[in-house]
Amino acid sequence: MDFSLPPEIDAARQRVRAFVEEHILPLEGDPASYDAHENIAEPVLERVREKARAEGLWSPQMPKARGGMGLPVIGMAACYEEMNRSIFGPVCFNCSAPDDGNMVLLERVGTEAQKERWLQPIIDGKVRSSIVMTEPAPGAGSDPAGMMQTRAERRGDTWVVNGRKWFITGAGVASHFILLARTSDDPRKGLTTFLFHKDQPGWRIERRIPIMGPEEHGGHCELVFEGLEIPHENMLMNEGDGLKSVQIRLGTARLTHCMRWLGLAKRALEIGGEYVGRRDAFGKRLAERESVQMMLGEAAMQIEIGRLLVMKAAWKLDQGDFARKEVSMAKVVVADVLHQAVDTAIQLNGARGYSKDTPLEWMYRYARQARLVDGASEVHKMVLARFLDGEGRDFWKWGV
Structure with missing residues (x-):
């Protein structure tokens, strides 16, 4: 190796x-x-x-x-x-x-x-984009195949879309949209993916949903579709391939979240380590105290575990594997690692960490979404349990 x-x-x-x-x-x-x-x-x-x-x-x-x-x-x-x-x-x-x-x-x-x-x-950076999938209850969340409510109905060479979506990241500034909608009641081939432009009539942004954390450009929006017409040529893949397209996208997208979160986690420890390295309390540098060293060492170790999981999943994706098991493990672990690293750094900085004098409070609010986006941690653990049930001891097999 x-x-x-x-x-x-x-x-x-x-x-x-x-x-x-x-x-x-x-x-x-x-x-x-x-x-x-x-x-x-x-x-x-x-x-x-x-x-x-x-x-x-x-x-x-x-x-x-x-x-x-x-x-x-x-x-x-x-x-x-x-x-x-x-x-x-x-x-x-x-x-x-x-x-x-x-x-x-x-x-x-x-x-x-x-x-x-x-x-x-x-x-080229000329436009921004958004993927339109999640819906308000009782619509699609972690189970799009079973719960998707937004429908696209074919009329000749055009698909007409009606429904409602929410928490659509970046929608406020996006020009190009990827939309997932129901086109039949088939349990596996009932969803289809479409492409549409912001200037097409038949849809609107209902609101930009306020959130606790700092926002990506374009926010997280609620969208309403009332007769959006999409030409058949703007179908992505084939009719019924919606779930397949989502799996292709989310496999890499979930992992790129983890890649980025590891960078933030390392930065948080950097800020925490710099502070305890120069701060004295009760006659001793904070960095010399065993309790502080244990906090930093634990967080550093968890970051490295996350990095190894991410790299293994990345390697498998490069080999043409979907790496579903590996991506789910990385997603769960790194989401927790990000929160742990930022929380540790805030604790080590004391009131300074809770203030806006460092980026830590920004990171802390941002980190809470990590256990929710692109599949809640609980859903990924269910996925891992299914792999364990199907593979048994081979869950941990080495590739040869």
């Missing part, structure tokens, strides 16, 4: 690391860098994006022929972790959700015409 990175991937990682250090981290301390929703302000973002593009650090998940860096998934893991050393990092490199997962899906399954129309503008 070889746990080292290929030289070319490590070189890319180091370039990303240097870029974040020089161009992105300094922005966090300037109030003018933030928009009203606590993300990086658009004018600032555009300047940083131009620098990243000029240095060849743009869209690493996309093929070089389309203007990306052409990295494999293990390369994405190494670089995304470095990008999210800053709370602003991923979006500066065109690697933030939901664009990241949407690009991966469109690149893998779109027709050439669809890639030119719907994918290339996202890669």
Whole structure:
């Protein structure tokens, strides 16, 4: 077994690391860098994006022929972790959700015409995108196949969509949308994926849902569909392939969340470690106290466990495997790791950590969503239990 990175991937990682250090981290301390929703302000973002593009650090998940860096998934893991050393990092490199997962899906399954129309503008940074799947109760959440309420009905060469969606990330600024809707009552082939543009009539944003944490650009919106007409040519894959398309997208998208969260977790420990390294209390440096060392050591160990799980899943995805078991394990563990690392850093910083003098409180609010997005932790544990039931002792088998 070889746990080292290929030289070319490590070189890319180091370039990303240097870029974040020089161009992105300094922005966090300037109030003018933030928009009203606590993300990086658009004018600032555009300047940083131009620098990243000029240095060849743009869209690493996309093929070089389309203007990306052409990295494999293990390369994405190494670089995304470095990008999210800053709370602003991923979006500066065109690697933030939901664009990241949407690009991966469109690149893998779109027709050439669809890639030119719907994918290339996202890669180029000209538009943003959103995936439209989750619904209010009793609609689709973790069980889209059984509970999807939004319907698309075919009328000649057009599909007419009616229904309601919510918590649709990025919808407020997206131009290109990927929509999952019910097209039949078949339990496995009843859902279909479509593409539509923001300017098409027949839908609207009902509201931008307020959340406890800082928001991605475009927020988390509730959408209403009242007769949206989508040409048949804008169907992604085939009729009934909706669940398949979701699995293709979420396999990598769930893992890229983990890659980014590991970067935030490491940054949190960095902030915590720096503070206890210079803070004295009761005649002793905090870093010299065993209780503090145990907190840091435990969090550092859990981060490394998460990194190993992520890299194994990334490696399997690069081999053409769906890595469903490995992705679920990584998703559960890294979501917990992020919260643990940030919570540890806040505790070590005391009142300073709870204030806005560091990014820790921003990270803490952001971290709580990790156990919910792209499948709640409990759902992923159910998935793992099914694998265990079906595989028995082979659940832990080595690949040969």
